[in-house]
Amino acid sequence: MRLHLAVDSGSEVPLYRQIAQRVEEGVEAGRLPPGGRLPTVRALADSLSVARVTVHHAYALLRELGLVESTVGRGTFIRESAGPSAEPATRRAPSTLVRERLPADGAGREAPTEMVPVVPPRPWRARATTTP
Numbered sequence: 379m380r381l382h383l384a385v386d387s388g389s390e391v392p393l394y395r396q397i398a399q400r401v402e403e404g405v406e407a408g409r410l411p412p413g414g415r416l417p418t419v420r421a422l423a424d425s426l427s428v429a430r431v432t433v434h435h436a437y438a439l440l441r442e443l444g445l446v447e448s449t450v451g452r453g454t455f456i457r458e459s460a461g462p463s464a465e466p467a468t469r470r471a472p473s474t475l476v477r478e479r480l481p482a483d484g485a486g487r488e489a490p491t492e493m494v495p496v497v498p499p500r501p502w503r504a505r506a507t508t509t510p
Contacts, residue, residue: 381417382412385426393428403489405445405456409422416446421501 383400384394391468404410416422419437423430437454440446 381422383426385428387428392424393432393437394435397422397426397428397433398439401436401440402445403442411454412456412458414456416456418453429466 381401381404383397383404385400387393387394391399401410401416410416416437417425419430419433423433426433437446437448440454441448442461445457446454447457447486
């Protein structure tokens with residue numbers, strides 16, 4: 379599937395959020411049908427001239443929102459329940475999902491309330507000193 383979307387590198391909205399929003403808009407408008415395969419991370423990053431990690435973050439956000447499914451070795455696909463054929467009473471408008479779940483400042487995630495060290499600190503050992 380050829381995905382045509384544009385991002386604005388000068389915008390205050392992070393690029394990964396712009397990508398996720400464009401995919402949502404495509405699903406909502408029916409341009410991206412349920413079951414449709416999205417481009418690989420590498421292909422989309424190359425076509426948009428962005429880093430692969432940017433597209434990876436966008437796809438991760440779309441997975442969290444339940445709009446896409448990814449399978450290693452197969453690719454990333456629009457979920458069957460994400461399309462316009464889903465029951466309108468039980469489905470929220472996709473274009474509102476990113477805006478509702480993410481803070482307006484564009485940070486993408488809430489700041490942690492507590493910092494947890496990745497590697498626990500080593501306890502300091504006092505050297506034994508011997509006196510003659």
